[in-house]
Amino acid sequence: DGGITQSPKYLFRKEGQNVTLSCEQNLNHDAMYWYRQDPGQGLRLIYYSQIVNDFQKGDIAEGYSVSREKKESFPLTVTSAQKNPTAFYLCASSPKSRGSEAFFGQGTRLTVV
């Protein structure tokens, strides 16, 4: 089945640790995105990538890092610099054409313990 796979579904992190969230797509989409969702705040854009080996910061990039070495993969690292990382993280992808809808993974819920 074509789609976007995020793993793990639940992730627990100790304070001061870096963690990496996985996002893989087999839709052959050029663009990929990471969003953060907090209760009552909707989705906020962390990073996005339009092509391999290139990515841009979104609205809340501080404390996060990404890479795009392959078209199908866009991992997100939550670093210890992110002060409040507990949230629901959603990965998405879309075709390159403007106005295309984005397709989302099932999300990763990260909790700092």
Added chain:
Amino acid sequence: AQKVTQAQTEISVVEKEDVTLDCVYETRDTTYYLFWYKQPPSGELVFLIRRNSFDEQNEISGRYSWNFQKSTSSFNFTITASQVVDSAVYFCATSGSARQLTFGSGTQLTVLP
């Protein structure tokens, strides 16, 4: 910069009632796109509809309908004869010259049996 406002944080209706979810957008782009997504409890965002700024025709898909009015910068979503399975968070979003989506804060719809 783009902005989407969903003023209704939570709505509760009884099954079979009609319900309208409001969405107001702001954009400086002359060409832009509007979207609605549904987020069931499982967390994954499900795409419902996309409209471009040049097409103000209303659309109906089964029990769902959408009313796009450029004059009021609104893109409202109506569910007719609501069902318990419609319970979810609904997000309105927009994209323009910047391809990434900007989301509203979402409306939690609860349909009571």
